[in-house]
Amino acid sequence: MSLSGVIPPVCTPMTPEYDVDTASLVRLVDHLIDGGVDALFVLGSSSEVAYLTDAQRRTVLDTVAGHVGGQVPVLAGVIDMTTPRVLEHARVAAEAGASGLVATAPFYTRTHPDEIRTHFRTIAQRAGLPVYAYDLPVSVHTKLSAGLVLELAAEGVLAGLKDSSGDDGGLRAVVMGREAPFSVLTGSEVTVDSALWMGADGVVPGLGNVDPQGYAELYRCASQGDWEAARAEQERLVRLFEIVHVGGGRMGGSSSGLGAFKAALHLRGVIDCPITALPQIPLNEDEVARIGKLLAAAGLL
Template sequence: MSLSDRLTGVIPPLCTPLTPDGEVDTASLIRLVDHLTGAGVDGLFVLGSTSEAAFLTDRMRRTVTETVTAHVGGAVPVLAGAIDMTTPRVLDHARTALKAGADGIVATAPFYTRTHPAEIDRHFRLLAQETGAPVLAYDLPVAVHTKLSPDTVLALAADGVLAGIKDSSGDHDGLRQVIMARVPRFSVLTGSELLVDAALMMGADGVVPGFGNVDPAGYVRIVRYCAAGDWAAARAEQERLCSAFSIVHEGSPTRMGRGSAAIGAFKQALRLLGVIDHATTAEPQIPLSEAETDRVATHLTAAGLLR
């Protein structure tokens, strides 16, 4: 699969392993890439929400993209998030990522500034025009406070501006509208780890699962079961993953945000599995405690991932 084709299958948004002093741990990052590609994923997405892209400096973002693309060597497509507040800043990130070897760009609508739908439309058109690269829209209203309307997405797709969408909006009616009316070669990818079987049954092309860092093989199995029409097996695998995904709730909400709890749990899981060396999260996120990490291990054992 390349970006000349429609993106399909499992495209995990990579965690960014960090050293205890907060630098990119490139050796652990390479092991994470091998963990994912060895499980048979169809692509990789760096510098998304799960990557802690919002916390990384420009230098760190470049290091992540260069490390992953060099190691993959074109074996699978690499998408890079170009996520920032305004179009000029996003264009800077996009050009850097493409120079570092990324095959396509993933971008949200502008945020912080108040925007009109016409300005969102212009934002994506300028990204495609100025970079000449495939652009995927990232629908993430919980972070950017703007929901991409199906009409906007479909118009941009029809004009060849967008190569696809990562839908993390939670709007299943809107997702179905986009699936039903999409144009050829436009990829619809769900960002929900918990509803992959349902999204694929609706006609989505694949999934971008944060928990796919921890259990990529599970998501690969779901996609294969759905492709074969074995919906019972897909449902059983989805339910196993839903149970294991409960690790994101082990960080106490009395002392940390939901982001710290989720990213911290993913990183502790990867450390427990021997994939990365440290579970360090970027400042000012709060790390999981020893007791919370023990409960993460219990979930992994119950899911058959840790012995």
């Protein structure tokens, strides 16, 4: 399954009691599809997958896949520490109707490249769905080399790559080295035009929750070869991306970014509550007000 275009990692709205807010989640899905996205990625980093219980993961999958009803592909993150745990998530995702799976290398354990190969090969053999590798060394502490990704792509083990490594040289090596159909997706919100220009197929932008139309427009301009317009839209989104920094050094970078996405969605009337999962520190009123100003400057309020 070759994917391209804009594939946002869908945020997980929560109630004040820290349950999944399914009504808000459905509105968010409609907001994204109406915004022109090409697929959805649930249970990724921007979905707060690391904070969700297995039951909450299942609720997210059932809600999104059931509501989408095949309008667009739904990728399911099956992110966990080791292969047996990932396989269990893959089974649940398949039952829920996911179109494909997104998996990182194993983590917490200290792995060897041969073990990472076995990890992805086993998932592909047993899950029965296309597998997309998620290169996220900041969280996994293992960098997926271009050579390893291309080897697994040539074997048919991987259907694509979500590259959130920040390694533009590695991304280019994958783009240049692929031979069979293989989706190369950048996870960077702020260098999408550059990635598309070098041959990437699409983007998985957390900020796409807030402004899906902006990323759809950026992709449209790039697809038509209008690189000046693509750059202009990218620069507008770069300025909007400043929302992720309003938490400053008062909280973790994840808390600041995820809190900003949810605060922006709340201000835009998409979700009912901007709360993030424990133990993340919430944004304060002044920080939310700054996000509101950045949204207004981007033409979103």
